[in-house]
Amino acid sequence: MLIKTVFSGFGGQGVLSMGHTLASAAMLEGKYVTYFPSYGAEVRGGTANCTVSISDEEIASPVASQPDFVVSMNQPSFLRFQSLVQSGGLILVNSSMVNITSVRGDIEVVEIPTSELAEKLGNLKVANMIILGVFIKVSNITPFTLLLKNLPAILGEKRSRLLKINKEALELGFNYLQG
Amino acid sequence: MKKINSRPASLKEAPFHYCPGCGHSIVHRLVAEVIDEMKLREKSICSLGVGCAVVAYKYFDVDTVEAPHGRAAAVATGIKRVRPENIVFTYQGDGDLAAIGTAETLHAANRGELITVIFINNAVYGMTGGQMAPTSLVGQKTTTSPAGRNPLKEGYPLKFSEVLALLGGSSYLERVAVNNPANIRKAKKAIAKAFQHQKKKSGFSVVEILSPCPTNWRMSSVESCRWIDEVMTKVYPLGVIKEKKC
Amino acid sequence: MSGTSTIGEAAIQAGCKYYFGYPITPQNALPEYMAQRLSEVPGGVFLQAESEIAAINMLLGASVAGARAMTSSSSPGISLKQEGISYMAGQELPAVIVNVMRGGPGLGTIYPAQSDYFQSTRGGGHGDYRTVVLAPDSVQELADMTALAFDLADNYRTPVIVLADGVLAQMMEPVRIPSRKRKKLPAKNYILTGAKGRPSRIIHSFTMDPKEQEDHNWKLVRKYKQIEQREVRYESFLLEDAEMVVVAYGTAARIAKGAIKRLRKENLKVGMIRPITLWPFPTKIIQETVKYIHDFFVFEMSAGQMIEDVRLSLEGKGRIHFYGRPGGVIPAPVELYRIISRHYYQSKRKKGR
Structure with missing residues (x-):
């Protein structure tokens, strides 16, 4: 089973570290894993994304033309990747920053008010770990x-x-949808 | 009979191929004598530039590598970084050093690489047949400046040693000539001093040597030596350009 | 580990203590890694050169002095290094050069491509020479091939190119860095150390005498023949019952493998030959394969370069199909799957007639 996830947002939102954290854990589980960051001229403030592929067998391409999951931290990345995600796929959005009024009908969207949750923890920078937990x-x-x-x-x-x-943030996210 | 002079041990027993009156033979001997006197023969590594002296490995009896045209300082950098205990020097002409090798030489100097550059300035490309060099004088006729070097079209004689003197990494720069016995003695002292600066890890060292090229200057040997005094040294004054305390 | 860090660590584990380079995307993480790591290695030197040309010549100097050293760059920078590579081939100096390929010609793009195949396998610079070219297809192979590159370079006294691309360099995958278990290599009796207790040594490529130059060239040719006999490496994948064989290397081979797995699910009998050494090219396996498989499908992230070696190997036999994506586009396995399956059915129909 091959699952590809795209993490996306502004540079500086911790998008790459979300992917890195997931990829490393899956590697410890003994899966085949690839982590592929987008790279370009922009560093901070530009768009950033990375693709994590996890599989039980060798992975052909580390790039996702049709990801199974997308995590979107900002509006431009939401618009870009919702058109790519597989039919029946799922997008997790940071609803503190993303307006999802124009969304495809054949995919599932889960909204997480990440910034508000992070503020509760007292550190906006762990918004990425909250959404990774979810x-x-x-x-x-x-x-x-x-x-x-x-x-x-x-x-x-x-x-x-x-x-x-970071641990608190992950746990907050992981338990967020229980209620 | 008492032997008062002999071939330096750092020169192989091979006849020079250089033209009559050429300065290379003199400079080769000076470098070899200094290496002998400072007992550096077993420590020296030479990085040769491309030009008339590209086959100087046939003459110097020290470990020698032939660098690509202009890159002698970069090659010497690689050697010295691996073998800091050795004495590493380059032997380059004006075209090799001040035209195609400008960047390599300037940055090696700026990094303060602990290497010594023997820089032959004869104001012309010798090996390729007398074309204009970056160091050619204003008005100097060469095969590629047949009407004489015109500064409005071809720029001015490049005083590269002066440029290198501005850099923090350079430690010792002196301009000498090999056109008469007094100058030759000074040239030898300068070469020894440059090696001293390297030994004491003071920084990048250069000896620029004004050297006659009768063949491409279209002069006799005697005229060539006089031309260095009367014309060349007016543009390239002899003497120490920079000397750090070491 | 990321591809770039993997190359760096594998090099250090292989005994490389000297790195010379110049920034260019998408390989910058490699010099950055070396800058940090070599500062922790006793005697390690990292030097950011003023240009690619200076960097390759510093590498030449380090090699002359007997050290294991490397440089890395990306396509436009590799063009600048060709001068030094030609000299090192001529002077018979070992060196490891990593090319993280990007789209070209010119400044091109910073995105992954395989457009430097010709440059790498045909020598690249001036003169009669070859360079060994290793083409890994995973982060693990980046590690293995980097280690191998140092051994091959020392063994044959020749520059070796590790040909990667932006995907392999940027990607992270689990990897095991090979430990320093070196095979026995010839003693370096040519290096410059200062002529102490021995005659002085000369390393040069220039000679005034054409006959001497010819002898040197033939000596190089004999060495290259030996490399061709001993060092060919490739992977074959599902060839036994195949009716069409894909030839692809590096990242393209990974993508092809994914496409072939899909094709196999639909019972399309497609296999693959993946050259791991691009020079020497695995000609023999192609010649053996065409005895029982007629159709060869070459897939490259270029407009078609390796296809020429496949064509030469086939010597007019069989039939060649081609699909290429130049310029920095990373094709998806599903895209290649569609194209291969179209060619597969067309060939089948022709054979049926």
């Missing part, structure tokens, strides 16, 4: 426990003091 829940793509376990390795020593808040 994503793990709805996609069931890799064990959540594995993701948490791998978090210290992802953050590294330099950012180890951010471990707690």
